[in-house]
Amino acid sequence: MELNNHIISPEEFAILANAAPALIWASDMDGNIHYLNEAWLRFTGSSSGQGIGRNWEECVHPDDLPTSQGQYLSAFKARVECKRQYRLRKNGQYRWIADHSTPRFDKQGNFAGYVGSCLDIHESIESQQLIATNPHTSNIQQTQTQRFFMQAPAGICILDGPDFVFELVNPFYQQLFPGRVLLGKPLAAALPELTSQPIWQILHQVYHTNQPYEGRELMVPLARTNDGPIEERYFNFIYQPRLNQQKMVDGVLVFVIEVTDSFLKGRQLRERETSLTSLIMTSHYALMILRGRDWTIEIANQQIATLWEKKLNDIIGKKLMTVLPELEGQPYPALLNQVMDTAQPYSQEEEVLWIESPEGRKQRFVNFFYDPMIDVSGEVVGVIVACEDITEQVHAKRLLENSYEHEQTLNEELYATNEELSSVNEELAATNEELAQTQEILQDSLERLRITEDRFRSFVAAAPFPIAVYEGREMRIVLANQAVMDVWGKGNDVIGKCYAEILPELGDQGIYPLLDQVFTSGKAFHGRDQQVDLVINNVLQPFYFNYSFTPLFDAEGKVYGVMNTAADVTDLHIAKQKVEQNEQNLHNMILQAPVAICILLGEEHTITVANELMIELWGKPRQDVINKPVFEALPDARGQGLEEAMATVLNTGEPFIANSVPVELIRHGKPETVYQNFVYAPYRDSEGKIQGLIAITIDVTSHVLAKMDLQTSEAELRETKQHLEQKLEAGRQIQRQKDDFIGMASHELKTPLTSLTAIVQLLQRTLKDGAQSFVPDALEKANHQVRRMTYMINSFLNISRLESGKILIEKESFLLDDLLRSIIDETRLIVSSHTIELKPTRPISIYADPDKIGSVISNLISNAVKYSKSGTSIILECELEANWITVHVTDQGMGIHAADREKIFERYWRVESSRTQHIAGFGIGLYLSAEIINRHDGKIWVESEPDRGSRFSFSLPLSS
Numbered sequence: 001m002e003l004n005n006h007i008i009s010p011e012e013f014a015i016l017a018n019a020a021p022a023l024i025w026a027s028d029m030d031g032n033i034h035y036l037n038e039a040w041l042r043f044t045g046s047s048s049g050q051g052i053g054r055n056w057e058e059c060v061h062p063d064d065l066p067t068s069q070g071q072y073l074s075a076f077k078a079r080v081e082c083k084r085q086y087r088l089r090k091n092g093q094y095r096w097i098a099d100h101s102t103p104r105f106d107k108q109g110n111f112a113g114y115v116g117s118c119l120d121i122h123e124s125i126e127s128q129q130l131i132a133t134n135p136h137t138s139n140i141q142q143t144q145t146q147r148f149f150m151q152a153p154a155g156i157c158i159l160d161g162p163d164f165v166f167e168l169v170n171p172f173y174q175q176l177f178p179g180r181v182l183l184g185k186p187l188a189a190a191l192p193e194l195t196s197q198p199i200w201q202i203l204h205q206v207y208h209t210n211q212p213y214e215g216r217e218l219m220v221p222l223a224r225t226n227d228g229p230i231e232e233r234y235f236n237f238i239y240q241p242r243l244n245q246q247k248m249v250d251g252v253l254v255f256v257i258e259v260t261d262s263f264l265k266g267r268q269l270r271e272r273e274t275s276l277t278s279l280i281m282t283s284h285y286a287l288m289i290l291r292g293r294d295w296t297i298e299i300a301n302q303q304i305a306t307l308w309e310k311k312l313n314d315i316i317g318k319k320l321m322t323v324l325p326e327l328e329g330q331p332y333p334a335l336l337n338q339v340m341d342t343a344q345p346y347s348q349e350e351e352v353l354w355i356e357s358p359e360g361r362k363q364r365f366v367n368f369f370y371d372p373m374i375d376v377s378g379e380v381v382g383v384i385v386a387c388e389d390i391t392e393q394v395h396a397k398r399l400l401e402n403s404y405e406h407e408q409t410l411n412e413e414l415y416a417t418n419e420e421l422s423s424v425n426e427e428l429a430a431t432n433e434e435l436a437q438t439q440e441i442l443q444d445s446l447e448r449l450r451i452t453e454d455r456f457r458s459f460v461a462a463a464p465f466p467i468a469v470y471e472g473r474e475m476r477i478v479l480a481n482q483a484v485m486d487v488w489g490k491g492n493d494v495i496g497k498c499y500a501e502i503l504p505e506l507g508d509q510g511i512y513p514l515l516d517q518v519f520t521s522g523k524a525f526h527g528r529d530q531q532v533d534l535v536i537n538n539v540l541q542p543f544y545f546n547y548s549f550t551p552l553f554d555a556e557g558k559v560y561g562v563m564n565t566a567a568d569v570t571d572l573h574i575a576k577q578k579v580e581q582n583e584q585n586l587h588n589m590i591l592q593a594p595v596a597i598c599i600l601l602g603e604e605h606t607i608t609v610a611n612e613l614m615i616e617l618w619g620k621p622r623q624d625v626i627n628k629p630v631f632e633a634l635p636d637a638r639g640q641g642l643e644e645a646m647a648t649v650l651n652t653g654e655p656f657i658a659n660s661v662p663v664e665l666i667r668h669g670k671p672e673t674v675y676q677n678f679v680y681a682p683y684r685d686s687e688g689k690i691q692g693l694i695a696i697t698i699d700v701t702s703h704v705l706a707k708m709d710l711q712t713s714e715a716e717l718r719e720t721k722q723h724l725e726q727k728l729e730a731g732r733q734i735q736r737q738k739d740d741f742i743g744m745a746s747h748e749l750k751t752p753l754t755s756l757t758a759i760v761q762l763l764q765r766t767l768k769d770g771a772q773s774f775v776p777d778a779l780e781k782a783n784h785q786v787r788r789m790t791y792m793i794n795s796f797l798n799i800s801r802l803e804s805g806k807i808l809i810e811k812e813s814f815l816l817d818d819l820l821r822s823i824i825d826e827t828r829l830i831v832s833s834h835t836i837e838l839k840p841t842r843p844i845s846i847y848a849d850p851d852k853i854g855s856v857i858s859n860l861i862s863n864a865v866k867y868s869k870s871g872t873s874i875i876l877e878c879e880l881e882a883n884w885i886t887v888h889v890t891d892q893g894m895g896i897h898a899a900d901r902e903k904i905f906e907r908y909w910r911v912e913s914s915r916t917q918h919i920a921g922f923g924i925g926l927y928l929s930a931e932i933i934n935r936h937d938g939k940i941w942v943e944s945e946p947d948r949g950s951r952f953s954f955s956l957p958l959s960s
């Protein structure tokens with residue numbers, strides 16, 4: 001195989017292009033599409049060949065057509081590359097794609113058309129539009145994260161915490177389950193059918209062992225929609241443990257691609273193979289399938305075994321060269337290799353086949369057919385061998401030839417059939433002509449093939465992703481397209497040089513051994529997101545690639561070189577890093593915020609993120625609360641109105657703000673009331689949908705307590721002030737009473753003094769005139785006034801003594817009835833207006849102060865006189881009961897109103913009425929009486945009815 005002319009076959013290119021995730025197309029120089037890869041066909045939903053030769057107008061969104069087509073046409077004219085975005089129809093709906101078209105040129109440098117690769121960027125564009133119109137998504141953190149997820153060409157989600165709550169779900173992932181609600185839900189709730197699957201165990205294993213897991217073509221029964229049937233779906237996926245700041249696993253990143261279609265196609269193929277097997281087994285011809293480069297006998301029928309003189313069971317599954325080592329040196333192995341390399345069938349008649357049998361080496365003759373076996377991707381994976389044992393016929397023929405008689409007969413027959421032959425000859429001539437024509441067609445096909453190959457060579461050269469081919473163990477570069485040279489930062493002069501020579505910086509990056517291994521083992525290497533440091537502009541810079549080293553085999557099945565394809569994913573890698581950084585920043589921002597913050601996701605308000613301040617506020621260990629629904633983690637916070645507040649924020653999107661709210665919490669094992677200012681703001685995803693809450697809590701317990709203390713002392717202060725004011729008022733009242741009293745006292749004292757002055761003046765005058773008879777009467781009157789004043793002055797003295805505590809009770813035993821009688825007798829001497837009577841009583845001896853008790857009795861009698869009309873009677877009586885003596889003084893006077901009855905024992909209290917205003921008094925008699933009785937441990941009271949009279953009583957213990 002001449003490498004420079006056959007670097008990559010159209011088939012190999014097709015494998016390559018069909019494996020690419022991007023949509024790849026190529027147009028010829030007239031602008032007609034002449035190639036579309038599998039990804040394109042999948043995208044547009046058209047079958048192979050349908051799009052070829054089609055016009056752009058049919059698939060591009062009508063609005064985008066003028067712009068995108070105009071742009072393309074002008075680039076086309078100028079033969080330059082062209083980048084554009086337009087909407088392309090996918091399953092009846094238009095999606096945004098980004099197209100990068102590169103002109104391609106044939107060997108002679110003539111313009112040969114365009115090759116383009118497109119990426120589906122629909123979500124990215126949609127999200128940008130959403131961001132532009134939605135104020136909630138203006139957060140930079142979100143848009144960067146969003147952009148990354150939107151552009152990622154695989155389903156990505158983040159399963160958070162041990163419950164695997166869907167923290168983030170990109171549109172690609174969501175498309176796997178249209179209409180099913182994932183975000184914010186635990187995996188078991190969102191996709192319950194998963195929990196009974198092995199994948200569930202795998203996920204837990206990843207979480208608990210911190211080991212990533214890569215699955216290929218794993219069957220997972222899953223429903224697409226909520227009420228859809230559970231389907232057998234196949235996925236390639238990676239579970240990557242996510243680490244928190246403490247390097248502990250706190251979630252799982254999931255990258256997934258559904259491969260159900262290709263898997264089913266593969267299965268179909270396998271099924272077809274099964275039917276092929278049965279076909280082979282039942283065939284009358286000797287048939288078998290040799291798979292792979294080592295020609296494993298995958299299936300063979302009895303006729304083959306008979307031909308080889310072996311048992312069928314001894315050959316199936318074995319390698320051809322092991323079963324028939326004698327084939328070595330015979331033409332068959334080389335022919336098989338040829339079929340595998342060229343994918344062209346081969347047939348031959350009457351070939352010798354040497355077989356080792358128990359009886360020795362045997363010669364057999366066979367007609368045989370080799371057909372290449374090609375898989376879905378167009379690769380030759382084996383050879384179908386059909387074979388006819390014609391040994392008998394050949395022997396017979398030989399025998400015939402050797403026999404003279406037979407020869408004679410044959411000659412005769414030959415002669416006889418000469419005529420026939422000549423006619424056959426004629427036919428042959430005609431056939432010859434046909435053959436010549438066929439040859440011409442063949443020539444034509446070969447020419448077309450050459451053109452196709454040229455096209456594909458230029459196609460490779462113009463391919464927008466890097467392709468290079470290295471030859472020999474020393475990895476000499478025989479082909480490198482522009483894209484790969486751009487990646488290396490080199491020019492055209494790399495061709496012919498060794499890989500290690502142009503990229504010495506890879507020396508310690510483990511890439512040379514990798515290439516050597518591919519060369520030695522013949523096994524391809526595929527690396528994803530691998531860091532490769534390249535010197536660009538004299539600076540060693542890191543890049544990231546998805547790349548493959550694919551071995552290239554020569555006709556003998558030996559590796560002669562390596563094909564290197566790559567996709568530069570540096571941007572994606574950096575974007576990913578940025579996203580991670582951003583996520584981390586967001587996390588750190590929350591964790592380091594100077595107020596308590598947490599993020600509660602979903603309707604259950606799962607605590608997804610909480611900073612130390614928040615954890616401190618809750619007073620529970622972090623591991624007991626994180627990733628739990630908030631009211632499960634903090635059951636004591638229930639029933640305090642917080643549930644309702646949170647639900648309202650989720651439903652309305654209106655933030656909830658409350659200040660100094662008392663919250664009962666069990667903190668550090670003890671119930672406590674804390675006071676908090678709350679802000680619950682909605683936490684939205686990029687589409688503005690509310691996913692949960694951001695709760696900010698500020699503990700204001702100390703402020704509130706200080707305020708409450710202040711309020712308490714204020715209240716106390718107010719009370720004291722009130723008290724003081726009351727006292728002040730009482731003081732003022734006393735003052736007023738004193739003023740009244742002094743006014744009254746001076747008036748009362750003036751009256752007897754005026755009388756005395758008048759009497760004394762009269763006496764003087766009378767004595768001068770000598771009218772002797774008037775004197776005794778005047779002296780009697782003067783004496784009366786003097787007594788009156790003495791009584792009044794004594795009363796004042798008693799009061800002041802009482803108040804200064806100087807009044808002394810001097811107790812002695814005496815007869816109360818005697819005291820009553822003597823007082824009544826004394827009173828009768830002065831008072832003639834009323835009858836005063838003591839009801840009969842037996843002698844009563846008591847132990848008390850006779851003077852003070854006497855003044856009480858006198859006072860009660862003098863009041864009875866003062867406040868009842870003359871002519872009425874006053875009755876005194878004694879009542880003895882147990883150890884107590886009660887004295888009653890009853891009059892028939894004006895009586896006392898109930899309201900006044902309560903007050904008359906108070907100091908200076910006098911009933912104010914028109915009837916009492918002319919009755920002299922200071923309101924101290926009853927006050928003094930009550931004090932004296934109290935100091936004897938007795939009681940004093942009044943019963944009275946207005947206008948009917950009063951009964952004053954006091955009780956004393958007989959002895960004490």
Ligand code: ADP
Pocket residue numbers: 859863864865866867868891893894895896904909910911916920921922923924925926927950
């Ligand atoms: P006063 O010197 O005014 O009599 P007291 O302390 O002895 O002072 O009596 C207080 C008031 O009680 C009297 O002003 C009078 O209004 C009323 N009071 C006292 N005794 C009687 C009574 N026997 N009948 C009606 N009112 C009385």
